[in-house]
Amino acid sequence: MARVAGVGLALTAVVAMGAGSASAAPAVRISDGSDQILQSMLAAIDDDPNADPGAQAESISRLFLGTPYGANTLVGSATVPEEHVVELERVDCFTYADYVEALKRSDDRDEFVTNLVAVRYKNGDVSFENRKHFFTDWSASTPAVATDVTATLSDNAVSSPKNLNSKDAGGVYLPGLPVVPRTVTYIPSEQVDDDVVGRLRTGDYVGAYAEDGGLDVTHVGIFIDTQNGPVFRHASSRSDNSGVVDTALSAYLDTIPGIVVLRPVA
Template sequence: MRIIVRILLVLAALVCATAPALGAPAVDDATGRKIDELLAVRAEAGAVDRGELLARLSARLLGTPYGANMLVGSATEPEQLVVDLRRVDCFTFLDYVAAASRSTDRDQFVTNLIATRYVDSRVEFTQRKHFFTDWAATGRIAATDITASLSPAAVTTTKHLNAKADGSNYLPGLPVVDRAITHIPAAAVDGGVVAGLRTGDFLGAYTPEAGLDVTHVGIVVQTPTGPVFRNASSLADYQVVDTPLADYVRTTPGIVVLRPL
């Protein structure tokens, strides 16, 4: 889903928090089966490189219904560890794929999900990685921002993440974080940029809006018919889909690219 919509829904529903979750998360049967499927893909993949592994795992989630506001917690309500593969938004889609890529059983999956979603594995609203570039800027570091290396046309802008143009915050209870965000304008995403992308790269749709880095995220997958953007779509498809990368980029102001570690 688009991250700005997700943030607004979180604020409206007031469903996240500062207190750590207690005990193991409840996992429904459908989610348990899907986790086992992902773990089987991981086991069968052997020694493939990380990008190919992410592609194989994410392929297993194609067709998964999109769900808005999947995570639970706010500045006034306890954070809960959510493990729900019946529906995903664009960010939880990446969370689950990244966690599965490092796991061999369900316990490891949950442990790695926590480490992926939360700074220092602390299940707290204030420690949740709310912004795409948190993956490359806060522990545990999950990716490297390679955007600047892909094009001389890359532009760097200092953003005040979480601060709206009117001075209020998108997410009350979280600080404003100043961060240099580098993006490649959509018009500059040419053949050279595309050639520099690898299967498994995380791609975000840059936004010039104050307080946000991107509005949507997904995974780049190189296919025999060209690169696609694999994402949990909140548009007409309402599910995890493959969208031709060039078609998607044309709908954005630009892209931010993180390469998984």
């Protein structure tokens, strides 16, 4: 669903890295705990430039398994100034995807902070207006973070016109932001057969298609092809497994109308 910003986040430190330099990383709001996690994750990442992208996506996304679920960790709204938040002690489905994608592109802390801006915001502008609030913003914005490959995976893909941010029941999801017309393509869950799954790649971002005309998806995760079968790796808010978990893809498909698939460009 849309990234509804929260303002109740309590962080213990605000760190400006490289201030005063034209190439400096932007200021970031990060807790001591998140800072330690970030350093640990960066140390664990294989920096082999020839590493297989799928293996890299699997290993980096696996670092988050067991991380608690936490909603509303980002700070900013139409009335509250946006802050560049790094919160690794708890994640929701969208921030989890943000952090995995930024880590994939980074060798050190400053690169991560800078790359997170490129993943999360349009035009490198840390502002509520330019935050990529919707999943398909990753493919619709320039430069794209990912390519929408949904239509290439199945002849049964369906294209649906949407007015993102406009609730079917009236009003908007995110006050202060415009309604964005966009055609969203999805594959109905009952059409996601072995052939479609065989075309998915480890590291693909998979969104649960939203039937509401004002949303593109309601949830996001990462496709991982494991030895025990394909899984949907995601930050779940369910009370019985709240946190980042692996769910069998077939079981997850039984709970959603369809999937939207974005393939990372880097």
